[in-house]
Amino acid sequence: MSGDPSSSPVLGHDSDVEEFATGIDEYNTLPETPAPFSPPPLPLARARQQIQQGGRVGTGTGAGAGARTSASNVVLSSSPPRLGFSDLPSTPGGGFSFGQSSQLAAGGMAMGYSEALSSQLGNMNVVGQSSKSASGARRGDLGSRAQALSSELGDMVISDRASKDAQPAEIRTIWGTIVHVREVMTVFKDFLLHFTPAHRPPADHNLSDSELQEPVYPQLIKHMHDSEIYQLNLDAQNICAYPPAANLYKQLANYPEEVVPIMDYVLTELYMEQFPDADVELAQSDLKVRPYNLSNSINMRDLNPSDIDKLVSIRGMLIRSSSVIPDMERAFFRCLQCDWTTTVGIDRGVINEPTQCGNTSCLQKDAIELVHNRSSFADKQLSRLQETPEVIPDGQTPHTLTLVMHDELVDVAKPGDRLEITGIYRGVPVRTNPRNRTVQAIYRTYVDVVHIRRLGRSRVQRSTKEGLDISEAVVDPQREAAMLAGTSDGAAESEDSKYQAFTSQEIEEFKRWSRDPRLFDILSRSLAPSIYEMEEVKRGLLLQLFGGVRKQFLRAGAPRSRGDINVLLVGDPGVSKSQMLSAVHALAPRGIYTSGKGSSAVGLTAYVTRDPDTRQLVLESGALVLSDDGICAIDEFDKMSESTRSVLHEVMEQQTISIAKAGIITSLNARCSILAAANPVDSKWNKDLSIVENMNLPPTLVSRFDLVFIVLDTVDETMDRRLARHIVGLYMEENDASDMANSEEDTLSMVPTEKLTRYIAYARRYVRPSITDEASDALVQEYVNLRRMGRDTAAANTTTGAVQAGGSANGRVTATARQLESMIRMSEAHARMRLSETVDHSDVREASRLMREALRESATDPRTGLIDLDLLNTGFAASDRRQLDAIKRETRNILLSAVRTSLTSAPSVSDDATAGSGNSPDAPHAGNSASYQTWMDRLNEQSYAPVPPRLFDQVIRELQTEGIINVVGTGRNMLIVVKQSAIHN
């Protein structure tokens, strides 16, 4: 029973009460005198010694901790009076008729006490009330001690007032701790009254001086009054930052059970001062301080016995919550004979029914009955917190931790939320043995929660206006929840619930990265490093991972616009498309990897099954729904059945899935990016077919992909060689492999996968770039260019005099408004990758470049509309056309003049020209041929800027098609032969 951690005792025990009674007696009847430590009983001596030494031994705390918190009989009956002031005589009090209070449980005591007070001390009404309010403030999360302590506090105040002037310099330290009650009270009060933002100025604030000097907490208390939410979220870092309270943080962290009730009390007091006419009943019920943001949060794996009874802060994901358990905290009993009533508090999880009537004139045995509706109950909830993936060591399974939430914290967090919990780590003995004389060996641990912080609410956005942050800190968790729900945009909410928490160092690092001009290179290189090359594809996938901004148009009737970027990879088998897919899947925040071959339409969307146990209909989510807000990777896209693919139409543009099955009609969100990989229609790319024919996918579907990459298995000796070395390198020892990777190209550093995931998560979460005017102009321009591209290439062709076959319309993917949207999305994604809040011209440039790259517009042979395999390697863009023309003119001139001179002049020139190709048996004639490199060098000699090899390639190719030159051999051995016919032209 009491093994159940939730049934932590709420009330103190008898000996406290006795002590307490004498306290009152003493303070009210005698003038207070400065009292030094009186010689305490044996255990106290040690405690005092320790206090004088200024601290306690850690394990002592642990041991005592078990005792204090535990619900065990042994503990309570055998421990010495733990509470109370060391300067009190231990004789029972005389003046008051508190004899029966020792039979009363402490709860009844608290009541009885204040009633007694008000009757006995009629003139101290207010004080009595305030003390009552303090004692009434019950904190389930703090356990037995809180109750007794708060009563004590009330007591102390009374004594203060009673002996107004004679303020004694007494030392009142809670036994077994270094907590000095009065000191804590004064310090905390001082803190509440005088802490200003100036003590802990936010990093980049724009607060005026006066705002900086404005104390924070009185405002918050006012806010509490206005909002009628009587909880103060106390940022522990503020305490740290307030010099006079330097010690308080340590005390709070180490002795929360003692310090927090004192804080509660001080808060109540301040509140009553500020609002003397406040509703006392309300105020007394729940004025609570909820500390959070401790200096360091512990991984739940690292909790160890020395943390017992300390304030700890732990991060994790809530995986389960029990239903709300009404926890009887005070039972009301009535004697059947004489209607004598009493209340009994819960004690170690048990409420002991009085066996005998307390009425001295009745004393009837076994005649007590419980009156339910006068008993009081509290809410309680058991939850489990699970480690989040980031903190789980490699190859380990996640740990879990039991949480106990009370009252206001019940149902604040939902399963699936990531939380930072601040609470008190507890241990309870596992078996409750009714026999007292046993040593209980095992203790189970749990955490009594005092504060719940939902992680990943946009702290960064808020920190820009830190002043607001502080004022928001008072908000009750429930209100927070309401606020969260209030941002009813579904997108925002679902993102909120799956935030990740980022440390400031991390954010710092990310910001640093974002300023690196090579960022895009570094990141794309880090994506699936084991896959060789395919840089452009990686870039596209990277943008897909970052994603554009999801927009909801405010104008009525306008649909929302998706921000997700869909990518299609088409290509030959064996070019690591699938690896690419799984690499992206591994990086994506959420997602499903599925193969088109095996999926049916229902498997992709959602389907209805009958639960085998309950025979009820259950809606089960398929891949697309499960990857909502993530990436759904579909392999073998071409093998998918027609009906399945048709489902994707809805998903890819509307981002929802409608289901009407077995009486369930619903529309589910499927806001996912789709990454699909398909093989060409004959499983190998057919050079003679156009792109669309090769893909064999309906154009309506293809046009829904923002990026279509064509990945072909081409033969290029140097590339092949490097690729082979890369693959073999994977088998080499690690050092060699990394050396190789470094030496291979420039020393671009790589980002480890986890970091990349975090970076993406961070960017997705916090960066919502908006488009600048400049960028929108650029977008328009690029779009127009894209539309015009067909004409452009045609024009270019006419200048070169090639045959205009008009084939460009055949099988070309032409730009539509969809492409404009894609471009916007990709620009946004690129800006997001730079962590930039605005989309700039550079983003648009990169996006459109990538898009053309993907479309392979320039690789399409303009004469036929077919794709030219060799052109694919260079990835030539039409925007370079003009430059290209100039180069081409020059090249032709060089070629022709070189040949002419060789024909007309002495053979010595021709020797020179053929020097580079001397070893080639294919060289047809001496004068009219030279190696690729030779021609290029010649061209460069007369050019004022170096000619890009890419363009030169293109020029050579075009000249070839024009019939001016012949090309022999491939790669570095390529020979360029000028045709005789050309010379005569």
Added chain:
Amino acid sequence: MASIPTTSLETFRKHVYSPLAVINGLYGEHKSDKDEISGHDNEFGKAVKNHFKSVFSSPEALERIPVFDRSGHSTRHKNGTLVRFRCMVQDPSYGEELHLSVAHLVNSETGEVKQKFSQYTDADHVLDEGWEVDYSSSSNVFTEKEVAYCVSVPGQSEWAQLGTAVAPLESAFESMSVSSEPKITDASVDISAAIQAKYPLRSMKHSAALVKFYSPNTAPKVLSVIDVVGIYELGYNPKEQNDDSSQGTWPCIHSIYHTSVSLDCLVPGLPKPAAADYTSRRSMCLAHLASVLGGDELAAQYLLLHLLSKTVAVQDAKVGKFSLNLIGFPNSDKDQMHPATFSLGNPSTQWVASALSQLVPRSVEIPFDLKLLNNSSFAPNAELGDLQAGVLQLPFDTQLVCDETCLHEGTLDERGVRNLQALQTAILDQTVTYTYPYQPIDMPSNLRVLILSTGKSILQNDCGLYLSSPAIQFLSTIKGNDTPELKPLDPMHTEQLRQYLEYVRHMEFNVPQDVSDAISSEYAELRREAHKSGGKMMTQAELALTVTVARLLSISKGESELSLDSWKEACSLERSRAERNDKNKATNKK
């Protein structure tokens, strides 16, 4: 046994039957200050561990500790006795428990003080009259221990099991001591569904216990295979208690020490093979495998390579995996329905599987029986709080033998599809996804999957090979009753083979730069040639596979560096495989 002196026997008996007394004695000797117990290093725990290790240092001495076995319904063990358990850590997240190791006692009447030590047990200690625990004392020591659910190693081959031979003399002692005590009945630890759900191979007999580790830092990870020496006790189960008040008792083992199971424990007493031995053992192994496969030498080569494979994660890729699909096994009869268990029904596949289990320490047989696929779950699932094992929750280096010959037409329901998908992921990515609430976690695995099928397997794998026709002939002759006798390997040789496989598998391997260059140019050359002639070009995947074959081939010869010869040999192996496959495809088409 006569060689062991009687004093030593007495010591053993003391340590085996009352280990707690021994430990308490040690504590008395130590009178250690509490730092030694509570400290991070757990000095006292180390002292206990060393003491027990020294007592049971030799394998013969170890054999005197009874082997933990609860697969039957009867209880063989007595609370507080020493047991050995070879197990796999199935669920290490049973959480930590706090333990009051040293309690400070006060006599309320006389004011006397003393300390009570209790570790390696969960039992409450009854105090004498007048004594009470002083919870406020600073000399109380709390320690923590980590609890893990451990099961007997799934798929463990018979020869790799712990020697259960307790000397007859001692079993006599044991039975005597048991009979003198009241027999503990524990109906609660029946082989219930809850226990079955935590064993990867459901419905198979196994033992399970909660093992409590007293130094959490050294607690083993999930899937590790360990030998635990510890004290048996019927204790309580922390997870059970969360749910309701029924406090079922569970078998617990308080680990005094644990060691990871290495080959040395499996084949003790064999000297480490010299480098020169590798070639001879290799040919011995090849001959043996060839005789298993009806004389198909090429298949034997590939099977050997498969047995030697090991997956290594490089960057974000897994290299070295080598799942093999042997094609050409006779179909099992459809009407020959066998119960859905993890054992092969087809005599011919069974024949191969049992031959393999003679060689590898752990092998699991998965028949692709529709009923089994639809009813079991392959991936572990913890959504209900407790980690339920899946078939694929297997220790590293476990041999999986999948029998596709018993797959017949029928409906594979959703669960079956998921199961096959999980298996497919395990083959391709070598990861198994554990479903935790709200966060599926991919755990690395390292399984060798051998698929025996009639035609090409439905699962994608690294390497498929058609058996030669004599081999197919041979396999089809294997029928239930008249199994041909395998040319017997004498035990010495069997042990040598086991050792060979295990040593070679863990060999370091490297590719020298010049070989790497040679391979790359060869690859480029081949592709160019193919491109010219319009033939099929070698793909990256094929190159990677050939490099894997070359690697395995090198280490099978005991070479730690890839030589050009091995590379050539690998290429020719691959060529002959391709030829055979092409031939078979051609004949199939006809």
